[in-house]
Amino acid sequence: MSSIRRSLPLLVCLLLGCVLLALYAPGGALRRDEPPPQQAGRSPYDLAGSIEDAQNRLRGHPDDAAAWAGLGFLYLEQARRTADGAYHAKARGAFERSMRLPTGDGEPYIDAVIGMGALANAGHDFAGAVRWAERAREAAPYRWPLYGVLIDAHLELGQYQQAESTLRHMLDGRPDFASFTRAARLERVHGRPGPARELLHRACEIAGDPAEYAFCQGQLGDLAWHTGDPRAALTAYAEALAADPGHVPSQAGRARAQAALGHVHQARRGYASLVARAPSFVVEYGELLEHLGDRAGARRQYAVFTAQHKLLAAAGNADHLAMGTYEADHGDPDTAVRHLRAEWKRRQSIEVADALGWALHRAGRHAEAATYAARAERLGGHHALFAYHRGEIEQALGHTASARAHLTRALSLNPHFSPAGAARARELLAATA
Amino acid sequence: MITPLVSPLVSPLVSAALAAHPLGNFSVNHYDGLTIHRDRIEHVAIVDSAEIPTLQETVRGSVDAHARRACARLRDTVEGTVEGRPLAWRVTETSFAYQAGAAGLRTSRLTCRLSAPLRVDRPLTLTFANAHRAGTVGWREITARGDGVRLSASSVPAHSVSGELRDYPADLLRSPLDVRQARVTVEPGTGDAGTSVTVPGVDIVTRYTALLADRLNTLVGADRLTVPLGMLALFLSLLLGAVHAAMPGHGKTVMAAYLAGRDRRLRDTVAVAATVTATHTAGVLVLGVLVTLTASFTGEAVLSWLGVASGLIIALIGVGLLRSARRRDSTPGHGHDHGHGHGHGHGHGHGHGHGHGRRSGGVVALAVAGGLVPSPSALVVLLGAVALGRTVFGVMTVVCYGLGMALTLLTAALALRKLGDLALLGRLQRLRPYSATMTATLVLLVGTGVTLRAVAALV
Numbered sequence: 001m002s003s004i005r006r007s008l009p010l011l012v013c014l015l016l017g018c019v020l021l022a023l024y025a026p027g028g029a030l031r032r033d034e035p036p037p038q039q040a041g042r043s044p045y046d047l048a049g050s051i052e053d054a055q056n057r058l059r060g061h062p063d064d065a066a067a068w069a070g071l072g073f074l075y076l077e078q079a080r081r082t083a084d085g086a087y088h089a090k091a092r093g094a095f096e097r098s099m100r101l102p103t104g105d106g107e108p109y110i111d112a113v114i115g116m117g118a119l120a121n122a123g124h125d126f127a128g129a130v131r132w133a134e135r136a137r138e139a140a141p142y143r144w145p146l147y148g149v150l151i152d153a154h155l156e157l158g159q160y161q162q163a164e165s166t167l168r169h170m171l172d173g174r175p176d177f178a179s180f181t182r183a184a185r186l187e188r189v190h191g192r193p194g195p196a197r198e199l200l201h202r203a204c205e206i207a208g209d210p211a212e213y214a215f216c217q218g219q220l221g222d223l224a225w226h227t228g229d230p231r232a233a234l235t236a237y238a239e240a241l242a243a244d245p246g247h248v249p250s251q252a253g254r255a256r257a258q259a260a261l262g263h264v265h266q267a268r269r270g271y272a273s274l275v276a277r278a279p280s281f282v283v284e285y286g287e288l289l290e291h292l293g294d295r296a297g298a299r300r301q302y303a304v305f306t307a308q309h310k311l312l313a314a315a316g317n318a319d320h321l322a323m324g325t326y327e328a329d330h331g332d333p334d335t336a337v338r339h340l341r342a343e344w345k346r347r348q349s350i351e352v353a354d355a356l357g358w359a360l361h362r363a364g365r366h367a368e369a370a371t372y373a374a375r376a377e378r379l380g381g382h383h384a385l386f387a388y389h390r391g392e393i394e395q396a397l398g399h400t401a402s403a404r405a406h407l408t409r410a411l412s413l414n415p416h417f418s419p420a421g422a423a424r425a426r427e428l429l430a431a432t433a
Numbered sequence: 434m435i436t437p438l439v440s441p442l443v444s445p446l447v448s449a450a451l452a453a454h455p456l457g458n459f460s461v462n463h464y465d466g467l468t469i470h471r472d473r474i475e476h477v478a479i480v481d482s483a484e485i486p487t488l489q490e491t492v493r494g495s496v497d498a499h500a501r502r503a504c505a506r507l508r509d510t511v512e513g514t515v516e517g518r519p520l521a522w523r524v525t526e527t528s529f530a531y532q533a534g535a536a537g538l539r540t541s542r543l544t545c546r547l548s549a550p551l552r553v554d555r556p557l558t559l560t561f562a563n564a565h566r567a568g569t570v571g572w573r574e575i576t577a578r579g580d581g582v583r584l585s586a587s588s589v590p591a592h593s594v595s596g597e598l599r600d601y602p603a604d605l606l607r608s609p610l611d612v613r614q615a616r617v618t619v620e621p622g623t624g625d626a627g628t629s630v631t632v633p634g635v636d637i638v639t640r641y642t643a644l645l646a647d648r649l650n651t652l653v654g655a656d657r658l659t660v661p662l663g664m665l666a667l668f669l670s671l672l673l674g675a676v677h678a679a680m681p682g683h684g685k686t687v688m689a690a691y692l693a694g695r696d697r698r699l700r701d702t703v704a705v706a707a708t709v710t711a712t713h714t715a716g717v718l719v720l721g722v723l724v725t726l727t728a729s730f731t732g733e734a735v736l737s738w739l740g741v742a743s744g745l746i747i748a749l750i751g752v753g754l755l756r757s758a759r760r761r762d763s764t765p766g767h768g769h770d771h772g773h774g775h776g777h778g779h780g781h782g783h784g785h786g787h788g789h790g791r792r793s794g795g796v797v798a799l800a801v802a803g804g805l806v807p808s809p810s811a812l813v814v815l816l817g818a819v820a821l822g823r824t825v826f827g828v829m830t831v832v833c834y835g836l837g838m839a840l841t842l843l844t845a846a847l848a849l850r851k852l853g854d855l856a857l858l859g860r861l862q863r864l865r866p867y868s869a870t871m872t873a874t875l876v877l878l879v880g881t882g883v884t885l886r887a888v889a890a891l892v
Contacts, residue, residue, distance in 0.1 A: 084460070097605065
């Protein structure tokens, strides 16, 4: 009995202890010793996770126009990152769904309209992109992302004046990552690598996520490459790939720079793993293989390119610039001229002017070629390859002095601009010395 | 807000899905179908390559030779383990075929059948990973099913949603599958994963208890633990303990019957309740320490063993009670009540019995059995608190949990005793001589039941 009497107070004490601890402990025992762990939410960089969240939300709220537009952009980003065209179709579906949903003012949801413009750019329908962006501008002139779409389309269409005025407007309204990187691109078009580099550095400082950081580092790498500094390019690409190991343009840039620095095995390995994921670099890889004497290997890469463009053409989405460039170098120059004339009708950009001039030269029409090459230079393209093309054309026309000047400029801009082209430029310079 | 088009560079044109492939025409799509038999695991690997990769993959020599080479390569990139040991895959069958694709090009389909020996004579954990062409984009799907064995847990479904890469679902709200790993627990027997039997009546109580436990967990893990919050958490754990004690199983209900079946005083009942609380708290704490200290420690197995021990103790007590009841029947009117109360008090207080200590020992043993199996929810709350650095608070919640259990037992016992008194006033008076025997039988039956259930969970 007595023991129970003794155990009863014990029980009461225990209870009291509990109460006292709960009352006075918050300063001591109840406080955790560790900082609070992060919430188990999605990190903003987890694209697949963000897509999943958006999908889940839309399953519950299928009438959410904003969520549909957001999902469309996520799909578009996924398409860009994985170079996977299927996501374009998904993005289109999401944007169209968003636009069909009623909003308060009867107008379609504005981000979906901008998204359609971005999608048009991704599908190389630049005129369509301008139309979408203008439509968005009429409805919501302070929705800044629309100007990004508009600038990209103008740049691709060769409308550099409009691109510049739009950019100025965008920079005034929202000086952010999107406007800095576009400004850097315009500076490059005008042949001012210094300001371009500065703008890219600023963009890198305000990059919001690893993908953005990888993008601007990749751009810095490209800039270094085009100004003849493969070592600096390699450093920038490594930086980009550390932030986003799946960044395809940096993988290509790294392989290109490695080849220029004589690390041929690394370059070949890099290209081989790259083309398994993103076949857009097969021609470049093939050219390296051909330069190294592996003709069979090069032919295999060219076959992949041909097949890829057969598929694109079958889908009614032919890329005349890429096909024309390829045909001029490795196929039939007359076909190349046909493709590029068609492209020139659509857009008069530096790239198309240079490609058409080169194709005409390869087809033996040097005089006409010279006008396009000159036009490319007048528009801005400060590019070693373009200078080399111009030099070759001048040489064919018998203007040796002018040819030498252009060839020298090409090699001084970037002595590694193309494995075969750089060697040929040196040969020509030696022969005409 | 998502920034549209971060990159001002227009990417190269990529072709959209023209044909059946979900990821455009340079995707390499993988399907791995695992079938686990009692003596082996079979793996059907299908690689469905779209037009571009088909072109990139050069076929030298005959198609059959190419299939054999490709499957050998695939085998080297497939990793399977059983209980941490690697599985030895063997290629048993290969095939490779071209199919017509878009724009006059071809797609290809490689099928490899692999097999690895395995003996499913006890629960096994299998892992599987396919790193074949890991750098390519494409659909990646894994399924797992058992044939003659039961999958008790699986991270992948049993059936392919793409019809083994023949019909890819096209849905705006579904991303292509990208499953590269699987984890499966397999055990002898038949049936599918997740076929645990649920008792309909228990279901609703379990659901509400789970809700309470969740609430408690969030409270314990709250960013800032204020006094009212702390009190609420302790009260919740008290409530949870009470509900837990009211649930069937674990032999706790027996105790109430036992207490009601004998003419006890309130103090004795309180002592029993205290023992339950102490045992349960100690059990949870010990288990918590073990789980925290040793990573390889499997809490489930220990819980099952404790269940067996608890059941055996109850059953033994039942036997003892039966014997004493018989003896009492043969010598009615013996001064039992007097001896009992005395003996029990000592037995509990000093931890050893004397005189009639056998019976008091029985009570304590029963209380120990009742508290022996730590409730998983209490354990979870404790571990959660420890992980957050709130060890002391976690221990307090566990103590309150035990108190809650004790409270329920006390209430039940009191209620039963009152009921018993009422019933005995009526016609059931005649049954009085047998009540002790009936209680003992009940205790024995429940003890046996608990033991059997725990043993069944172990095997």
